[in-house]
Amino acid sequence: MLMTAPIMFFVFAIVALAAALGMLLSKNPVSSALWLILNLFCVAGLYLTLNAEFIAVIQVLVYAGAIMVLFVFVIMLLNLAELPDLKKVEWRRIIAFTMGMGLLSMLTFISANALDMLPNPPSLAAAAENGSVTNLGKALFTVYAMPLEIIGILLLAATIGAVVIAKRKPV
Amino acid sequence: MDLSQAYASMTGDLANTMSLLIVALAGLALVVFDAFKNRHAATPWIAGLALTAGFVFEVSRIGSAEGMAYYNMLRTGGSAAFVNALVLGSGVLSVILTAPYLKRIGHNIGEAYSMILFATVGMLVLGSANNLVTVFVGLETMSICLYILTGFIRSGPGSTESAFKYFLLGAFSTGFFLYGIALLYGATGTMDISAMRDTVADGGSIVFWAGVAMLLVGFLFKVSAAPFHMWTPDVYQGAPTTITGFMSTASKTAAFASLILILNVALPGERWSEVLAVFAVITMVLGNVIALSQSNIKRMLAYSSIAHAGYILVGLAAGSADGYSGALFYLMVYTIMNIGAFGVIALLEWDKKEGSEQTLDSLAGIGYKKPLLGWTMAVFMFSLAGFPPLGGFLGKWAVFAPAVEAGYVWLAIVGVLTSAVSAYYYLRVLVVFFMKPEDAQSGAAATNFVIPKSSAAVLIFCVVLLFLLGVTTYAIELTGSFF
Numbered sequence: 086m087l088m089t090a091p092i093m094f095f096v097f098a099i100v101a102l103a104a105a106l107g108m109l110l111s112k113n114p115v116s117s118a119l120w121l122i123l124n125l126f127c128v129a130g131l132y133l134t135l136n137a138e139f140i141a142v143i144q145v146l147v148y149a150g151a152i153m154v155l156f157v158f159v160i161m162l163l164n165l166a167e168l169p170d171l172k173k174v175e176w177r178r179i180i181a182f183t184m185g186m187g188l189l190s191m192l193t194f195i196s197a198n199a200l201d202m203l204p205n206p207p208s209l210a211a212a213a214e215n216g217s218v219t220n221l222g223k224a225l226f227t228v229y230a231m232p233l234e235i236i237g238i239l240l241l242a243a244t245i246g247a248v249v250i251a252k253r254k255p256v
Numbered sequence: 257m258d259l260s261q262a263y264a265s266m267t268g269d270l271a272n273t274m275s276l277l278i279v280a281l282a283g284l285a286l287v288v289f290d291a292f293k294n295r296h297a298a299t300p301w302i303a304g305l306a307l308t309a310g311f312v313f314e315v316s317r318i319g320s321a322e323g324m325a326y327y328n329m330l331r332t333g334g335s336a337a338f339v340n341a342l343v344l345g346s347g348v349l350s351v352i353l354t355a356p357y358l359k360r361i362g363h364n365i366g367e368a369y370s371m372i373l374f375a376t377v378g379m380l381v382l383g384s385a386n387n388l389v390t391v392f393v394g395l396e397t398m399s400i401c402l403y404i405l406t407g408f409i410r411s412g413p414g415s416t417e418s419a420f421k422y423f424l425l426g427a428f429s430t431g432f433f434l435y436g437i438a439l440l441y442g443a444t445g446t447m448d449i450s451a452m453r454d455t456v457a458d459g460g461s462i463v464f465w466a467g468v469a470m471l472l473v474g475f476l477f478k479v480s481a482a483p484f485h486m487w488t489p490d491v492y493q494g495a496p497t498t499i500t501g502f503m504s505t506a507s508k509t510a511a512f513a514s515l516i517l518i519l520n521v522a523l524p525g526e527r528w529s530e531v532l533a534v535f536a537v538i539t540m541v542l543g544n545v546i547a548l549s550q551s552n553i554k555r556m557l558a559y560s561s562i563a564h565a566g567y568i569l570v571g572l573a574a575g576s577a578d579g580y581s582g583a584l585f586y587l588m589v590y591t592i593m594n595i596g597a598f599g600v601i602a603l604l605e606w607d608k609k610e611g612s613e614q615t616l617d618s619l620a621g622i623g624y625k626k627p628l629l630g631w632t633m634a635v636f637m638f639s640l641a642g643f644p645p646l647g648g649f650l651g652k653w654a655v656f657a658p659a660v661e662a663g664y665v666w667l668a669i670v671g672v673l674t675s676a677v678s679a680y681y682y683l684r685v686l687v688v689f690f691m692k693p694e695d696a697q698s699g700a701a702a703t704n705f706v707i708p709k710s711s712a713a714v715l716i717f718c719v720v721l722l723f724l725l726g727v728t729t730y731a732i733e734l735t736g737s738f739f
Contacts, residue, residue: 227262231326242374246404
């Protein structure tokens with residue numbers, strides 16, 4: 086068990102980098118969005134290997150969930166006929182990608198291990214003490230109660246503004 | 257943490273931040289009120305009265321000792337009360353000017369007033385924040401409301417274009433700002449600005465200074481200092497004119513107040529003072545020189561406001577108590593003269609595009625036709641150029657003198673030279689107003705309107721204040737007592 090977290094850290098890191106590149110380089114916005122989802126999940130995995138479970142869950146919920154839905158909606162509004170066709174996914178490419186990523190992450194893991202540069206996450210107990218939902222909720226509703234209320238106003242203002250600006254008939 | 261005592265200080269905190277409470281609740285009430293009574297005549301009154309109540313409260317608190325509220329998230333009393341009073345006062349004057357303006361251009365939208373109130377909430381939080389979390393929340397609340405206020409008139413492409421530009425660039429600068437905060441937190445382990453000071457006693461790490469640099473980028477964008485000023489002319493030109501007056505003054509006041517607090521409390525001065533001096537020079541030169549060639553008066557005033565951000569940066573670069581209090585005094589004078597100038601321009605536009613395409617020459621001879629507008633504009637222009645005995649002169653002295661004392665003689669020289677340049681374009685407005693023969697088209701348009709009494713009162717009030725600030729030293733002594 087001891088070695089799996091650092092190994093997984095490098096797997097996620099390498100795949101996140103590759104996915105970010107894939108998102109930037111792919112010509113079709115739909116595959117860009119798919120690459121981005123992969124990237125976001127890998128970053129969530131990074132948080133998991135560093136014992137930050139709550140941030141990992143939030144990462145998946147907020148980014149991979151809500152923000153991606155937004156992106157997909159925007160893509161739907163684009164004129165898809167004008168876009169380059171989606172390439173058919175070949176099994177050989179998937180296998181090559183997986184194996185390449187695996188090899189690369191193992192190599193980086195071994196070099197990082199040799200250079201003594203492995204990540205050093207806090208122990209599970211310490212992480213649970215600081216990052217648990219209970220403590221986060223307590224902090225939000227006591228010390229950070231005032232900024233929380235102001236954020237409420239900010240979101241209300243943004244909603245009203247969106248309606249005012251997006252109304253079909255200008256007033 | 258023991259939760260039973262968590263809200264023990266809440267009652268006292270609420271009483272100490274009454275202005276924030278009043279403005280926020282009035283904004284929420286207006287949203288509901290406007291939903292039932294659309295375009296009701298009482299809407300601007302509610303907004304104006306809430307802002308006035310907050311203003312009176314903060315003025316009464318200026319003399320009191322500085323304190324903290326909400327777990328050291330906000331500062332109260334003293335300089336924070338002064339900044340808040342400035343923001344609220346600017347809000348009151350803007351609402352009074354905005355109400356007849358929106359009616360005249362036929363876009364009397366009730367949401368505009370709740371947006372002004374919410375923007376003011378953001379500015380109050382930003383101007384008195386003592387924690388990077390509150391700084392960011394305040395900054396964002398202010399910015400989002402200002403994006404909306406810039407773009408809520410959709411009759412032409414101008415306003416929408418400027419709002420979109422403002423939004424994209426603003427969101428980009430927010431990214432820098434947030435990254436800076438994250439780096440600062442990583443380097444110091446705290447978000448509290450006063451606690452940050454103790455952790456940088458040994459000079460600070462490279463991560464810390466990278467965070468400071470990113471934070472500065474965010475702030476300099478918000479105060480439209482060069483080279484982060486690109487958005488300013490387009491946004492000021494396209495936004496509804498009285499709203500431009502509001503955002504060019506109140507948002508700058510709040511952002512500068514927050515920057516002053518961070519510089520004064522958390523950062524050792526010797527490392528960044530030269531950086532700010534360089535930014536001040538670029539801003540002053542660029543703003544003043546480009547303003548020379550503008551034919552649209554709103555665009556000209558936008559470049560002039562960039563130049564004025566440069567003058568205020570001179571005071572900050574000095575890095576002394578005198579410099580900071582001078583900057584606060586300058587912000588006060590700048591608020592009054594800019595609101596006045598935009599207030600006059602708001603009455604003098606008839607291109608049906610919020611004045612975004614109207615040239616200065618179309619206002620030829622207006623000074624004799626509408627003497628009130630002509631003469632108040634003359635006072636604002638002389639004050640912006642820094643002529644004695646007006647407030648603008650004393651303000652410039654208040655920021656340049658500390659710079660000379662701190663050894664930045666060259667900075668003060670550049671400041672004085674560029675102010676001399678600025679006299680050309682400010683006085684050209686007056687030449688056009690009084691000495692050029694009017695052309696038939698604008699002459700006809702000029703006679704077609706009456707000046708609302710409320711707007712006239714605001715303009716005269718601003719003129720009186722500028723004379724008072726120029727000949728009395730009460731305000732400058734007041735700001736001097738803060739640091």
